[in-house]
Amino acid sequence: MKNNLPIAFLLIFLSCNFYAQNKEIVPYKPSKSEILERYRQASKLDEAVKNKVFKTRVNAHWQKDGNTFWYCNILKDSVREYILADASKGVKSKLFEELKLKKALSEITGKTLPQKSLVIDSLNYDAKANSIALKYDKSYFEVSLSDYSIKKITALAKDLKKYSGFNNQWARWESFRTDTISPNKKWLAFIKDNNVFVKPVSGGEAVQFTKDGTKEKPYGSLAWSPDSKYIVGYHITPIVDLPVHYVLTSVANTTRGQLRSNPYKQPGDPFTTYEMFLFHVENQKVSKVNTPVIDFFDAPELHWRNGDAGYFTYEKVDRGHQRFRIFEVNTQTAETRSIVDEKAKTFIYESRLFTHYLKKSNEVVMTSEKDGWRHLYLVDGLNGKENQITKGEWVVRSVDSIDENKREIWFSASGMNAGEDPYYIHNYRISFDGKKLIGLTQAKGNHNVAFSPNKQYYLDSYSEPNIPTIIELHRTLDGKKIMDIEKSDASDYLATGMSLPEPFHAKGRDGITDIWGIICRPANFDPNKKYPVIESIYAGPQDSFVPKNFMDRYTTEMQSLAQLGFIVVQIDGMGTANRSKAFHDVCWKNLKDAGFEDRILWIKALAKKYQYVDDSRVGLYGTSAGGQNALGGLLFHPEFYKAGVAACGCHDNRVDKQWWNEQWMGYPVDKHYEEQSNVTNASKLSGDLLLIVGEADENVPPESTYRVADALIKSGKTFEFLPVPGMGHSDGGPYGRLKKRDFFVKHLLGVDPPDRNSNELNQ
Incomplete structure (x- = not known):
């Protein structure tokens, strides 16, 4: 009998362990009284956590x-x-x-x-x-x-010293005047009766350079050469953008709705065009520059060659965002050549295209993704020779400053540090030849650097979503830390019972790439129950969106919503920015994709790790492009997403603004625009939907949402619709957020939300 005791204890232990591992986790389904109490406690917690975190930033x-x-x-x-x-x-x-x-x-x-x-x-x-x-x-x-x-x-003295500062970008499009004095102050160039004239400032008769300018096709946008010998101008074919309209239904002191209109360029709409001309002041010669008509964006900024005003360069982005060129113009011959000619099979992200012209050396520092990652290049403006400055499987995020004398670049980047969230930003300095790379921010975390005016020191503030901010003072020369300045104090916040967001990553659709996000849990949740998941979604390709800083303001609503009994998550799937070019290219002519394959795998991986995550009850909400994504999840992935709240969505990319949609969906406007439209696919709706729109939205025309509603009605679909009088581009404001909470409580938790008409919450 004694010999059998160890075996008996082992069997008991194994059976208990088996039971513990296979214990059924029941879905969280609160009663009406319990959900009312959750609403009350969530409201109290929202108030309790205000102003509970200290020392999060230093304004030096x-x-x-x-x-x-x-x-x-x-x-x-x-x-x-x-x-x-x-x-x-x-x-x-x-x-x-x-x-x-x-x-x-x-x-x-x-x-x-x-x-x-x-x-x-x-x-x-x-x-x-x-x-x-x-x-x-x-x-x-x-x-x-x-x-x-x-x-x-009598007053405080003003600091009149001008600091050079650190610039993130330089403009590429000029605002030209129709009358302008030459650099040597001797000549005045001006437009009269739609034509170009020049006259001496000291007095005398004006010389007319052109005669074919008309009201329909005037000359304009004049700019002088540095030596005052030439004027660059354009024969312009103006385009007046057609308007979009909306009606304000609840204007005070009137019984009538008020019609509002504003010019709005939609995908496919024409642009004003510019034909470039050179006007020679000395011999009054007019030369049409042998260069393509500028038919996308405005007249470009001109960069004159240092020491030789006989040449200037300008930039041209072709419509469709697949070609970028830097042209050089010879003012003597009016001939051109390409200094840079970059083409892409998908898109060139024009808004992130950085160029800086070095005046002393006639070189250009610019960014390109030609090797698959956003990096810095140095281009010789005289011969077009190009050298890559930064290299590697990481992304240059911004350029802070360029020192032409020291031939150094100060920049931020993400993805360089192994074993770290690839979105975390760090700061660096590098020489023009790609050598002497110095990391200024060594600690793990997302960094924000603020330099002293003389650039000898910098304050480094860094944190993670679940790790408080640390602020240090460093020496710029070598990045050495001088002293600790502050550390955020979150003890009072955590004392309320509120948990911090947790970063989480899982493999994407290719089985290789890590997809990153965060999760927010209810305070004092029961790990023996399975909670529905709500995804806060924004898959706009212009950036990445998951918060990376401690106590980021964008997590506030997520954490508040979680208190009602949800696991709330946010994810950056493929098709968003700040990773490799291939990662970003998923969005090309494919906004319908929205990274859903990666998002679904991420949530399933989360549910596999945490048994209290119920991936059979998943909802999502979003605003603007996120509104498009929220409805898209229900239309294109109904097997996974069961309920969605879509606020002021750009549901049809033909209806939304030109500049944003053509960047990702391409030009011309082809069949794929229609095929991916939420309006076109509205008949596929099978989940629960709440549409929200502000009637005064000037960002995304309200008819984008109304067209979806119309298509749903014609398809006989059931949905909820909340138009908000007088509201612009938003998630519906406080009332819209309240309705969103109620919607998810009803459709994911299966409980009727509070009856506010009977003041049920206060009973």
């Missing part, structure tokens, strides 16, 4: 010495503390003694200051004089910090 006020800055922390109960940091010494301290400053202010104003923390409207600090000048209670004062002597002043 750098001083003239270039080494010191001050900032203000707002703490619990609105208590403020003013901090002085000395970068050269690596120390920080209180900017002033608050009790002594209060006493000084009280004496000079003759007023008793309140006991609460001192709130200063604006403040200047003078490190050299060890004094502060401040505005308090509509008056201005100067205070010596050595003895807190105080005097009244």
Whole structure:
């Protein structure tokens, strides 16, 4: 008998373990009273978590010495503390003694200051004089910090020093005038009766350069060469965009609806065209430049060759976004040649196309995705020779600054750090030849860098969705950390019971690529019950959208919605930006795809990892392009998505704005536009749908949603429809968000939402 005891205990252990692993997890289906209580608790929690996280950012006020800055922390109960940091010494301290400053202010104003923390409207600090000048209670004062002597002043001094700053992009399209004075101030070029004239500024008769300009086809958009010898202008065929209309139904002080109209270019609509001409001032010669007509976007910015005004370059993006060129024009011959000629089988993302012209060296720094990733290139503007500056399976996100003298580029990128979310942004410096790459942000996380005006120091703020923000001061020369500045305090927030979002990744449709997202759970949820899933969706190809920062404002609604008894998620599927070109190309002429295959696999992987995730009850909601996606999920993947809320969706890409839709759906407007339209496919609806639209939407015409409603009605489909009087492009505002919550409670939890007409929540 003794010998059998170990075996018996082993059998008991194995049977218990088997039971634990195979215990049935029941779907979460609350009673009406329970859901009412959830609404009440969710409302209380929404209020309880406000202003519960501190020290999330530092707004540094750098001083003239270039080494010191001050900032203000707002703490619990609105208590403020003013901090002085000395970068050269690596120390920080209180900017002033608050009790002594209060006493000084009280004496000079003759007023008793309140006991609460001192709130200063604006403040200047003078490190050299060890004094502060401040505005308090509509008056201005100067205070010596050595003895807190105080005097009244008339105003705060303005800092007139202009800092170069770090620019993210340079414009490519000019705003030209119809009259302009030459750089040498001797000539005035102007348009009169639709034609080009030039006359001496000192007086004299004007010379008419053109005679064929008409009202229907005028000349215009004039620009001088730096040596004042040439004028570049255009023979223009103007196009007036047709209007879209909407009616305001509830305007005060009238019993009539008010018609509103605004010009709106839709896919396929024509553009104003520009034929480029050269006007030679000395011999009054007119030359038509041998270059294609500019029939997409406006007249381009001109870049004149340094040291030789006989040449200039300009950029041209072909309609359809599949070709980008930099042309060089010879002003003597009016002939052109291509310095850059880039073509793509899918699309060139024009809005992210960065170019910067180096004036001293006649070179161009530009971005390209020609090797499959967005990288920096250096192009010789004289011979077109091209050298790649950055390389690798990672993405240049932005260019902060270019130092032509040191031949260095300061930029941000994502995906370079192994074992980290590939969307996390880090900052770098690199030389023009692709060498001397220096990482300025080493710690894991999503980084935001703010440089001092003299660029000798920078504040590095970094965090993750579930890890509080850390703010450090670094030296720019080598990236060395000087000192810790602040760390976010979320203890009061977590004390409410609210959980933080959890990052999660799973393989996409190719079985190789990681798809990233976040999940939000209800506070104090029961892991022995299965909760429905709601996806907050926005699959617009112009960016990636899953929050990467701690306490990102975009997670607020997700976390609030989760409190009603849902697992709320957000995912970046294929077809969105900031990964490889191939990842992004999925969207090409294919907005219907919306990364759904990746999203569905991600949610299924989540349900496999966490048994409390119920992937048999999945809903989704979105606004604008997200509204298009939310309805698209129901139409094209009804086997997975059961309920959706679509707000102000661009449901038919032929109805929405030209610039956004042609970038992804291409030009000309072909059959694929119709085939992928939610309007065309409305008869496929099998799930539960709530449509929301603001009647005053000037972004996506309201008829986009109304056309879907019309198609659903004609197909005999059942759906809910919420038009919001007077509202523009939005998710429906507070009332729309309330209706969205009620909709998911009813259709995913199977419980009637609160009857607000009977004030049920307050009973």
